[in-house]
Amino acid sequence: MPPEPHSRDDSLMERFDEEKLRRFSARDAIVSTLLIALLLLVFSGGSVRQAGEEMDPGTYRDIVMAVGEPAGWVADQLPFSELGHEATGWLSPDTKLVGASFEEGTASATGGGAGGGPSPVTPEWFDAAALGEAPPKRKLETLLVTGDSLSTPLDIELGQRLAPDGVEVVRDPHLATGISRDDLVDWGQLSATQVEQDHPDAVVIFIGANEGLPMPGPGGEEVSCCGPEWAAVWANRARQLMQNYRQGVAAKVYWLTVPTARDPDRAPITDAVNAAVHAAAAPIASSVRVLDMGAIFTPEDRFRNAIDVDGRETIVREPDGIHLNDAGSAIAADAVEAALAEDFIK
Numbered sequence: 001m002p003p004e005p006h007s008r009d010d011s012l013m014e015r016f017d018e019e020k021l022r023r024f025s026a027r028d029a030i031v032s033t034l035l036i037a038l039l040l041l042v043f044s045g046g047s048v049r050q051a052g053e054e055m056d057p058g059t060y061r062d063i064v065m066a067v068g069e070p071a072g073w074v075a076d077q078l079p080f081s082e083l084g085h086e087a088t089g090w091l092s093p094d095t096k097l098v099g100a101s102f103e104e105g106t107a108s109a110t111g112g113g114a115g116g117g118p119s120p121v122t123p124e125w126f127d128a129a130a131l132g133e134a135p136p137k138r139k140l141e142t143l144l145v146t147g148d149s150l151s152t153p154l155d156i157e158l159g160q161r162l163a164p165d166g167v168e169v170v171r172d173p174h175l176a177t178g179i180s181r182d183d184l185v186d187w188g189q190l191s192a193t194q195v196e197q198d199h200p201d202a203v204v205i206f207i208g209a210n211e212g213l214p215m216p217g218p219g220g221e222e223v224s225c226c227g228p229e230w231a232a233v234w235a236n237r238a239r240q241l242m243q244n245y246r247q248g249v250a251a252k253v254y255w256l257t258v259p260t261a262r263d264p265d266r267a268p269i270t271d272a273v274n275a276a277v278h279a280a281a282a283p284i285a286s287s288v289r290v291l292d293m294g295a296i297f298t299p300e301d302r303f304r305n306a307i308d309v310d311g312r313e314t315i316v317r318e319p320d321g322i323h324l325n326d327a328g329s330a331i332a333a334d335a336v337e338a339a340l341a342e343d344f345i346k
Contacts, residue, residue: 124286129342140165140344144200144245146172147207150258153326154206157333165346170198178210179237180225188237191244201252202344203245204336206293208258209322212269226272235276242280246287252343253288254336255281260298262321267301291335297328307331 049068055061128135143162145155155171162169172194177184187207194200215233217223223230238255245253257274260267274294281288297316298304306315309331316328324332 142200144203151206154329180213191241206256226268231272231276235280239280259293
């Protein structure tokens with residue numbers, strides 16, 4: 001009987017022996033691995049070092065840096081890394097970029113936004129305390145407490161608390177006035193006058209009970225409450241007050257936002273005023289602190305006549321649903337005192 005034909009099993013390595021194709025030994029494999037490792041270190045030693053530098057301190061980082069530092073040094077001395085990048089650059093070609101570079105954008109921004117660049121962000125935008133710095137504190141000698149009817153009895157409360165520390169508290173409320181109305185008083189002129197008379201080290205302002213009136217816009221046309229155009233006009237007026245009160249960088253300003261009122265029809269006015277306060281203060285945050293009364297008295301933008309105070313429900317609003325009563329003013333004074341303590345010594 002003739003022998004059965006031999007069936008070659010392609011899964012067997014023996015076929016490479018039969019065809020005399022398997023010519024590499026284990027030693028060859030080790031040499032090849034070492035050669036590849038050497039080439040990687042020469043071409044990408046800097047990447048190993050960088051990866052180690054980005055790792056958290058520990059044993060693994062020490063091991064990677066033990067290899068990466070000498071490998072990175074070798075890569076720095078040789079041109080292979082740059083050649084490798086150029087040779088493989090076609091694998092991920094650079095995207096064609098448009099628009100101004102950071103350098104060009106910064107240049108135009110410095111010129112006030114000319115050429116389409118954004119308005120510049122300056123160091124004044126940043127509260128040093130928010131960056132972890134501890135600026136030197138000075139003694140608080142004169143505190144001005146002002147605003148519309150919201151500012152009282154807060155002014156009385158602060159006067160009683162700070163007078164024993166030798167602080168002169170100037171109480172100057174102007175009832176029934178507002179930033180969006182100048183029939184009784186122009187707050188732009190009033191703020192400048194207050195500063196010239198009293199030269200306060202700090203100013204607490206609580207205003208917003210009488211807002212919502214139309215104001216002239218940039219082109220002279222009347223702008224009605226309470227959209228972005230109206231809020232922008234109000235914010236620019238508020239910033240004028242802030243600039244006057246901070247006296248360059250000589251004084252600190254503490255601006256209290258308006259808590260939600262009982263009447264829902266007032267909500268758009270309150271929202272616009274509070275948003276405008278934050279916008280106005282942003283570029284001068286180094287000397288203007290915005291104290292959020294809504295977070296204390298009306299969280300989630302819901303009116304509350306009473307809040308929890310030391311485990312007891314305490315009425316904090318006047319019957320009109322707008323103003324703070326004595327208890328509410330005492331709580332607002334706590335927030336003001338805490339803010340003052342960050343900037344001044346007693």
